[in-house]
Amino acid sequence: MKAVIAGMILLLVIALYGASCTTDSAAGSTYSQLEEQLRQLQAAHEARSAEVTSLETSLADTVRELSLKEQERLTMSGRIASLETENQRLTDLLSSSQGLNQQVEDRIEQLESELHELQAKLDLYHETGIFVYSGVKPPYLKDPGVHMSPENNPGSTNVDLDTLKAFILNDRTDSICYTHGQYTCGNFAEDLHNNAEAAGIRAAIVAIRFADGSVPHALNAFVTTAPGTLQTGYGVTMQVPQGIVFIDSTGATCDKPRPANNDGIAQLEIGQPYTVSPLVYDPLWRWLPLGTVSRIEIYW
Numbered sequence: 001m002k003a004v005i006a007g008m009i010l011l012l013v014i015a016l017y018g019a020s021c022t023t024d025s026a027a028g029s030t031y032s033q034l035e036e037q038l039r040q041l042q043a044a045h046e047a048r049s050a051e052v053t054s055l056e057t058s059l060a061d062t063v064r065e066l067s068l069k070e071q072e073r074l075t076m077s078g079r080i081a082s083l084e085t086e087n088q089r090l091t092d093l094l095s096s097s098q099g100l101n102q103q104v105e106d107r108i109e110q111l112e113s114e115l116h117e118l119q120a121k122l123d124l125y126h127e128t129g130i131f132v133y134s135g136v137k138p139p140y141l142k143d144p145g146v147h148m149s150p151e152n153n154p155g156s157t158n159v160d161l162d163t164l165k166a167f168i169l170n171d172r173t174d175s176i177c178y179t180h181g182q183y184t185c186g187n188f189a190e191d192l193h194n195n196a197e198a199a200g201i202r203a204a205i206v207a208i209r210f211a212d213g214s215v216p217h218a219l220n221a222f223v224t225t226a227p228g229t230l231q232t233g234y235g236v237t238m239q240v241p242q243g244i245v246f247i248d249s250t251g252a253t254c255d256k257p258r259p260a261n262n263d264g265i266a267q268l269e270i271g272q273p274y275t276v277s278p279l280v281y282d283p284l285w286r287w288l289p290l291g292t293v294s295r296i297e298i299y300w
């Protein structure tokens, strides 16, 4: 644009200059006029140049602004796409957690139902007079003013009948003298329990009550890992199923003759007489029934 305007001015000057050569007298006046026109044209050219420069600057600004806007638009598009993805993810998550909630609710409902069922069974079980506790100390005195406090070994396990019998016969708790008010059935049961646990055999304290309200008795329980047979002191072969076995190692008083061994396997049933079969044959001695069992408490 600047080049075109400059060319036009040059042609005009040449044309006017050619014309002025014809008459010298009018030449001075015409030249002045031409100079004036030339100045005006130069001024107009400069004004137009400034205008063009300003327009170019403005155009460059507009182009830059458009570029920025385009960049911004691209950024926003990316952000919108990302938000849409996040929205989809949250929708999926919500849908999946609703499913999970339903599963949890179903499971809770199932567990509540099982709990009610177990509670009903437990109620029935308690009606039989049998109570089983774990991690609870028996609420009985072994000596005047001294509660039983059996010690469990976390590493103890159930064993088979032969192992249990060997342990019971080897353990000599039963040889201790029964002494009224000092060392009675509670002491025998607690000591045998602790010796078994120390030997790695899981044991329980058992407390039984009698229908006639006489003094409760204490003994021990074990769980065997397989069925077996026992040759009892009465010469009878006893089939012992896998599971709970009741052992009574309560010794006799030492102020009169007593058996050499006092270990026995007990038959324990609600409503039936409490009877014990000795593990070692001795024709001179028999256990006498203590009374009719009305309640059995087992403390593991």
Ligand SMILES: [Ca+2]
Pocket (backbone or CB within 6 Å): 168, 169, 170, 171, 172, 173, 174, 175, 249, 263
């Ligand atoms: Ca023994």
